[in-house]
Amino acid sequence: MTASHLPYTRNGLKFFTKKGGLTSPEVEEICDKAAHKYANRLTKVSTMLNSPPKKVDFMRAYAKHLRDIIKERVNHPIHYDTPLKGFQIIVNAGNGSGGFFTWDVLDQLGADTFGSLHLNPDGMFPNHIPNPEDKTAMALTRAAVLENTADLGIVFDTDVDRSGVVDNNGNPINGDKLIALMSAVVLKEHPGTTIVTDARTSMELTRFITDRGGHHCLYRVGYRNVIDKGVHLNQDGVETHLMMETSGHGALKENYFLDDGAYMVVKIIIEMVRMRLEGSDEGIGSLIKDLEEPLESIELRMNIISEPKYAKARGREVIEAFRSYIEEGQLKGWELDACGDCWVSEGCLVDSNDSPAAIDAHMYRAKVSNEKNEEIGWVHIRQSIHNPNIAINMQSSVPGGCQLMTKVFRDKFLLASGMGKTLDFSQVDKYARLGKMG
Numbered sequence: 411m412t413a414s415h416l417p418y419t420r421n422g423l424k425f426f427t428k429k430g431g432l433t434s435p436e437v438e439e440i441c442d443k444a445a446h447k448y449a450n451r452l453t454k455v456s457t458m459l460n461s462p463p464k465k466v467d468f469m470r471a472y473a474k475h476l477r478d479i480i481k482e483r484v485n486h487p488i489h490y491d492t493p494l495k496g497f498q499i500i501v502n503a504g505n506g507s508g509g510f511f512t513w514d515v516l517d518q519l520g521a522d523t524f525g526s527l528h529l530n531p532d533g534m535f536p537n538h539i540p541n542p543e544d545k546t547a548m549a550l551t552r553a554a555v556l557e558n559t560a561d562l563g564i565v566f567d568t569d570v571d572r573s574g575v576v577d578n579n580g581n582p583i584n585g586d587k588l589i590a591l592m593s594a595v596v597l598k599e600h601p602g603t604t605i606v607t608d609a610r611t612s613m614e615l616t617r618f619i620t621d622r623g624g625h626h627c628l629y630r631v632g633y634r635n636v637i638d639k640g641v642h643l644n645q646d647g648v649e650t651h652l653m654m655e656t657s658g659h660g661a662l663k664e665n666y667f668l669d670d671g672a673y674m675v676v677k678i679i680i681e682m683v684r685m686r687l688e689g690s691d692e693g694i695g696s697l698i699k700d701l702e703e704p705l706e707s708i709e710l711r712m713n714i715i716s717e718p719k720y721a722k723a724r725g726r727e728v729i730e731a732f733r734s735y736i737e738e739g740q741l742k743g744w745e746l747d748a749c750g751d752c753w754v755s756e757g758c759l760v761d762s763n764d765s766p767a768a769i770d771a772h773m774y775r776a777k778v779s780n781e782k783n784e785e786i787g788w789v790h791i792r793q794s795i796h797n798p799n800i801a802i803n804m805q806s807s808v809p810g811g812c813q814l815m816t817k818v819f820r821d822k823f824l825l826a827s828g829m830g831k832t833l834d835f836s837q838v839d840k841y842a843r844l845g846k847m848g
Contacts, residue, residue: 412424416796418534421533423437425440430641430666431634431668469514473511473514473515473518476515477514477518479676480493480680480683481493484680486687491519491520494519494520494521495520495521497521497522497561497683497686498521498522498523498524499523500525500526500527500560500576501516501529501563502527502547502550502554503531503540503566504527504541504566504568505531505540506535506566506568506570507531508540508566508567508568511566511570515672525558526554527551528540540567540568541567541568542566542567542572542658542671547565547574548565548584551565551576552576552580552582555577555580556580559578560578561578562575562577562682562693567658570670570671570672572658572660573588573674575675578693578694578695579695581695584658586612586614586615586703587698587701588654588658588674589607589615590615590701591678591697592654592660592674592677593622593652594622594698595677596651597623599651600649601623602649603624603625603649603651604625604649604650604651605626605627605650605652605653605654606639606640606650606652606653606654607626607636608629608630608635608655609629609773609775609790610656611656612703614702614704617702618702627643627650628775630773632655633655633657636659637653637661640661640667650663678694705806705809706808706811708803708812708816708841709801709803710801710802710816710837710838710841711800711801712833712837712838713799713833714728714798714833714834715833715834716798721798725772725799727829728833729773729791731823731827731829732791736776741776741822741823742781743781744777745778745779746774746775747777772793773790773791774790774791775788775791776788776789776790778815786806786808786814787811787815788804788805789802789803789804790803790804804816813841813845816841816842824838
């Protein structure tokens with residue numbers, strides 16, 4: 411049972427076997443079977459377990475595991491058992507479950523954690539949503555780092571499967587920046603490895619990875635999709651050590667492909683200490699100082715107007731209509747990526763094997779060019795797995811590009827196709843008219 415950054419009424423269940431976490435379709439199948447048994451509950455169902463449950467103090471063992479990794483890999487020449495002595499690290503747990511990292515890991519290793527925020531669990535989240543994508547969470551952490559002249563700030567989500575950081579200059583590192591930072595660390599250890607991300611990452615990130623000798627595989631949005639892709643690539647003989655989504659979910663081959671925000675932070679801390687031991691006075695942010703950012707980037711949402719039980723099917727209709735419109739040439743200059751998942755010309759590996767992954771939500775990415783065949787940017791459209799809405803991500807390398815693409819999407823697709831009748835696309839309409847969200 412896990413906490414969640416969603417409203418307090420929406421905590422969740424995660425299912426694991428010896429092979430790792432189950433995929434969304436597998437969890438859906440379990441829930442369907444459970445619902446069917448409940449609907450037919452007059453039938454006797456055995457509740458006896460084959461073996462009695464065993465109570466294990468996982469957190470004590472887990473915290474020790476993280477401490478041992480830091481000690482062993484830093485291998486401090488003077489104080490082996492307290493390798494974080496002399497570092498101030500601020501943790502913002504957002505009143506989730508990440509406070510343990512402060513007192514059971516960092517404090518035990520000699521770090522100064524004065525100034526840490528919201529360490530006590532409170533499912534009502536009185537201060538801000540515990541989410542490394544949340545602007546308030548990052549802003550408060552940034553302020554604490556600068557006020558205390560700390561070396562690093564850490565932001566966890568509720569159940570610590572996601573994380574983000576703030577460097578010693580107060581620069582927030584999440585999204586593409588966090589993927590770039592982890593890529594820089596992993597490529598030092600595993601030159602030439604493939605890195606899997608979701609298809610919302612920028613072309614600038616692709617260049618950052620390839621400039622360091624890595625390969626970038628863009629894949630379906632959804633952290634389980636990204637992680638499972640990395641598992642499959644390794645099974646097919648393609649060395650893949652890092653899988654990360656822009657949300658902050660990330661997994662490493664060395665950590666059994668688990669989405670573990672604390673483990674990601676451990677890797678960053680180890681690199682920070684190593685840099686200090688090597689004589690560098692720069693913070694961890696220096697590893698991504700040459701990462702360029704897209705000129706424009708926007709995410710818009712369209713709510714599906716439907717009874718909840720029909721929302722998923724309605725969303726699928728809209729997204730498949732979008733695909734058809736592009737394939738039929740009704741959106742001039744818009745081109746679907748070749749495989750339906752990405753359009754990177756080199757280093758992109760897709761589901762071409764005998765057992766492609768199951769689809770948990772429909773999505774497509776298209777590149778957009780103007781009348782002169784000059785690239786403007788890209789559009790990614792997808793169903794939300796959790797809510798009855800459709801997300802649209804856009805990035806552009808030209809001023810006003812996102813607004814232009816939004817106008818075309820609204821006028822030439824939503825209105826022309828009639829699909830807008832099943833959607834509340836007020837956010838799309840507002841951005842198309844004003845070019846801003848506020």
